[in-house]
Amino acid sequence: MAAIPGGADHAHDHGHDHHPGGIMRWVTTTNHKDIGSMYLWFSFAMFIVGGIMALVIRAELFQPGLQVVDPDRFNQMTTLHGLIMVFGAIMPAFVGFANWMIPLMIGASDMAFARMNNWSFWLLPPAAILLTTSLLVPGGAAASGWTLYPPLTVQMGIGMDMAIFAVHILGISSIMGSINIVTTILNMRAPGMTLMKMPLFCWTWLITAYLVIAVMPVLAGAVTMILTDRHFGTSFFNAAGGGDPVLYQHIFWFFGHPEVYIIAIPAFGVVSQVIPAFSRKPLFGYASMVYATSSIAILSFIVWAHHMYTVGMPVAGQLYFMFATMLIAVPTGVKVFNWVATMWRGSLSFETPMLFSIGFLFLFTLGGFSGLVLSMTAVDVQLHDSYYVVAHFHYVMVAGALFSAYAGAYYWLPKWTGHMYDEKLGKLHFWLSIIFFNMTFFVQHFLGLAGMPRRIPDYSLQFAEFNMISSIGAFGFGLSQLVFLVVVLKCLKGGEKAPAKPWDGAEGLEWTVPSPAPHHTFETPPVLK
Amino acid sequence: MSSQTPQQAPYYYVPAPSTYPITGSVALFLFALGSVLTMNKLAGGPYVLGAGLLVLFYMMFSWFGKVAHESEAGLYSKRVGLSFRWSMGWFIFSEVMFFAAFFGALFYARVLAMPDLASLENQALLWPNANAVWPNAGPAYDGDPFTPMGAWGIPAINTLLLLTSGVTLTWAHHGLLHNRRGQLKLGLFLTIALGVVFLALQVYEYMHAYSELNVKLTTGIFGSVFYMLTGFHGFHVTIGATMLIVILCRVFAGHFTPDNHFAFEAVAWYWHFVDVVWLLLFVVVYWI
Numbered sequence: 073m074a075a076i077p078g079g080a081d082h083a084h085d086h087g088h089d090h091h092p093g094g095i096m097r098w099v100t101t102t103n104h105k106d107i108g109s110m111y112l113w114f115s116f117a118m119f120i121v122g123g124i125m126a127l128v129i130r131a132e133l134f135q136p137g138l139q140v141v142d143p144d145r146f147n148q149m150t151t152l153h154g155l156i157m158v159f160g161a162i163m164p165a166f167v168g169f170a171n172w173m174i175p176l177m178i179g180a181s182d183m184a185f186a187r188m189n190n191w192s193f194w195l196l197p198p199a200a201i202l203l204t205t206s207l208l209v210p211g212g213a214a215a216s217g218w219t220l221y222p223p224l225t226v227q228m229g230i231g232m233d234m235a236i237f238a239v240h241i242l243g244i245s246s247i248m249g250s251i252n253i254v255t256t257i258l259n260m261r262a263p264g265m266t267l268m269k270m271p272l273f274c275w276t277w278l279i280t281a282y283l284v285i286a287v288m289p290v291l292a293g294a295v296t297m298i299l300t301d302r303h304f305g306t307s308f309f310n311a312a313g314g315g316d317p318v319l320y321q322h323i324f325w326f327f328g329h330p331e332v333y334i335i336a337i338p339a340f341g342v343v344s345q346v347i348p349a350f351s352r353k354p355l356f357g358y359a360s361m362v363y364a365t366s367s368i369a370i371l372s373f374i375v376w377a378h379h380m381y382t383v384g385m386p387v388a389g390q391l392y393f394m395f396a397t398m399l400i401a402v403p404t405g406v407k408v409f410n411w412v413a414t415m416w417r418g419s420l421s422f423e424t425p426m427l428f429s430i431g432f433l434f435l436f437t438l439g440g441f442s443g444l445v446l447s448m449t450a451v452d453v454q455l456h457d458s459y460y461v462v463a464h465f466h467y468v469m470v471a472g473a474l475f476s477a478y479a480g481a482y483y484w485l486p487k488w489t490g491h492m493y494d495e496k497l498g499k500l501h502f503w504l505s506i507i508f509f510n511m512t513f514f515v516q517h518f519l520g521l522a523g524m525p526r527r528i529p530d531y532s533l534q535f536a537e538f539n540m541i542s543s544i545g546a547f548g549f550g551l552s553q554l555v556f557l558v559v560v561l562k563c564l565k566g567g568e569k570a571p572a573k574p575w576d577g578a579e580g581l582e583w584t585v586p587s588p589a590p591h592h593t594f595e596t597p598p599v600l601k
Numbered sequence: 602m603s604s605q606t607p608q609q610a611p612y613y614y615v616p617a618p619s620t621y622p623i624t625g626s627v628a629l630f631l632f633a634l635g636s637v638l639t640m641n642k643l644a645g646g647p648y649v650l651g652a653g654l655l656v657l658f659y660m661m662f663s664w665f666g667k668v669a670h671e672s673e674a675g676l677y678s679k680r681v682g683l684s685f686r687w688s689m690g691w692f693i694f695s696e697v698m699f700f701a702a703f704f705g706a707l708f709y710a711r712v713l714a715m716p717d718l719a720s721l722e723n724q725a726l727l728w729p730n731a732n733a734v735w736p737n738a739g740p741a742y743d744g745d746p747f748t749p750m751g752a753w754g755i756p757a758i759n760t761l762l763l764l765t766s767g768v769t770l771t772w773a774h775h776g777l778l779h780n781r782r783g784q785l786k787l788g789l790f791l792t793i794a795l796g797v798v799f800l801a802l803q804v805y806e807y808m809h810a811y812s813e814l815n816v817k818l819t820t821g822i823f824g825s826v827f828y829m830l831t832g833f834h835g836f837h838v839t840i841g842a843t844m845l846i847v848i849l850c851r852v853f854a855g856h857f858t859p860d861n862h863f864a865f866e867a868v869a870w871y872w873h874f875v876d877v878v879w880l881l882l883f884v885v886v887y888w889i
Contacts, residue, residue, distance in 0.1 A: 191622035237633035293702025314739030314822030
């Protein structure tokens with residue numbers, strides 16, 4: 073076993089340590105790099121599946137009237153698109169980055185619990201099977217929206233039960249994954265790597281993992297109550313029995329709002345690695361970044377009801393949640409200004425990771441601003457459940473989280489594969505993505521302001537032009553993502569050999585090991601001065 | 602096992618490739634599928650569910666057995682032990698948040714939903730008989746009258762049992778720390794016995810509630826939160842007692858030393874956590 077010093081002497085004690093080949097290598101692996109790669113591939117596959125569902129939605133909305141799917145299927149598409157993108161694509165993508173990079177960044181030999189790490193990944197496929205095959209069962213998949221609000225969810229068919237169990241399995245997976253990450257960061261840093269010397273990506277994951285451990289069990293509780301309301305006659309969400317459907321909304325959003333930051337905070341981490349590297353300057357305001365990220369995480373627990381302004385809340389409650397929500401703009405502003413200040417007078421170059429990071433910076437900030445608009449109760453009452461909301465959170469989820477994931481992928485591809493990616497294709501991918509992304513989602517602000525409701529397969533005639541633009545943009549965006557697949561495949565097959573540190577401005581332990589990173593790294597920890 | 606001379610522990614033990622995780626994934630998939638089929642009364646459900654549970658137990662038995670073996674073989678350095686401690690703490694934190702969801706539901710139902718449902722508007726328009734008296738089974742409850750479980754009968758005895766079991770467990774821990782194996786075994790045995798008596802009384806209480814007090818899972822919001830909170834707690838006591846039994850077996854097999862017994866500590870933390878949850882339950886479910 074490689075982790076044992078003087079392995080040769082002890083090799084005979086570990087005759088059972090055979091390393092299976094073929095598919096079993098991937099099924100049984102305890103190597104953080106293998107598991108990280110599996111997370112990333114799984115996430116991309118789910119991104120394609122969820123993306124196809126989005127294209128079904130946009131195809132239906134290309135014109136007014138019902139053309140492509142019936143309304144029930146349409147609702148199933150919006151629901152599964154949301155669940156799959158949140159739990160199947162974005163979260164696993166960042167867990168993949170965490171698996172690959174955190175041990176390399178802090179000088180650890182692997183994750184703290186290598187076997188459990190494997191289980192965290194291999195729980196994802198069963199959940200994905202449950203979610204996707206629920207489309208085929210009688211009554212179809214859950215059609216309630218990803219928020220799974222009762223009373224709809226109490227009434228739906230067997231597909232709803234499959235979604236509930238899928239959520240349970242995903243929850244177990246992400247709680248175990250997060251416990252692993254927290255433990256790795258707290259206990260396995262190389263000597264001399266104090267917490268305040270860690271790369272910011274590790275800090276953001278420490279905070280994210282804390283959020284996951286705090287709120288995924290709450291979601292598990294919420295869907296468990298739905299399950300017992302459905303099958304065992306309880307009355308949690310049934311007013312006739314003394315319960316309240318609004319109770320579900322409170323519990324769900326107590327999970328759901330921190331969930332937004334579970335997705336966004338690792339994205340901040342990636343961007344905080346990439347921008348300094350291509351500005352050839354250290355990150356501006358490292359300590360303030362740490363404190364701002366922590367503040368965002370703490371504030372995220374006390375703002376949940378801004379998703380619920382229209383359920384009938386006392387005015388005092390609305391005011392509290394409005395001001396608490398606006399408060400989040402302060403630490404977020406600190407971060408945005410720090411990124412800008414990092415670039416200020418830097419020696420900038422614009423390789424693909426930097427392009428995606430700058431795209432992130434502009435568009436995520438825009439998504440943050442539309443979030444501020446929505447945080448105002450009086451405005452939100454108009455815009456609630458309209459396309460303005462759809463535009464807002466896609467600016468955060470796609471231009472925020474996804475673009476940052478691409479920035480990270482291009483940034484670390486040379487380390488993973490040992491080859492430089494095709495810069496021309498990378499830039500093409502970026503420009504296509506940013507143009508089609510805005511074409512898809514910018515117009516949805518106008519649709520929402522004009523009153524188009526979301527989650528409805530048909531619309532009134534005055535919305536036709538903007539919907540047509542949005543649908544064309546969506547198909548363009550979807551097809552552009554195949555460029556990324558080509559880039560990655562080309563990079564795996566060959567290309568210019570990557571040096572240990574392909575980016576001259578990059579810093580950190582991960583660049584001290586060769587590219588591609590050997591199977592085992594830092595078996596004895598490096599010592600930092 | 603313990604007879605084996607412990608070798609020099611590696612700096613940080615990274616286990617070899619393993620089939621336990623994929624076995625666990627298959628188990629949970631079968632468990633989920635079987636549950637879905639059973640709840641919808643479809644053919645084969647209980648068999649799939651049972652198969653899932655069997656595979657799950659097999660996986661846990663072999664995986665935890667392997668970990669115990671690795672620990673006794675001296676593969677875990679102090680740093681690995683620290684990882685275990687961090688992770689157990691975070692796991693218990695996740696359990697706290699799981700229970701928080703149900704305590705939150707109870708709070709919301711009593712403090713917000715119940716008065717609202719009994720408001721004059723609702724009485725005039727929907728439910729003339731709605732009232733805001735806890736325990737409440739909802740404004741449309743039309744079942745037979747029910748009596749809530751009193752706090753000072755079985756629940757009070759159960760509180761004493763669990764508090765005592767916390768003391769006996771700590772006494773056992775002291776036995777382990779000072780290498781008094783007899784005290785360790787007796788303390789563990791007493792803790793398990795108290796836990797089992799607690800569970801037996803809970804089962805008796807459930808039967809009493811169902812047959813005489815008429816408190817059922819379907820008794821509106823009161824029945825819902827009562828059974829959900831006490832049920833999940835009882836489930837956790839069952840897990841805790843099972844883990845204590847495993848620890849006792851390992852003690853008999855000669856495992857653990859005064860300075861290397863993380864598994865014992867972890868189970869003790871878990872047991873105290875379950876204890877604290879019960880104290881909260883006793884106050885907010887039975888008493889007030």
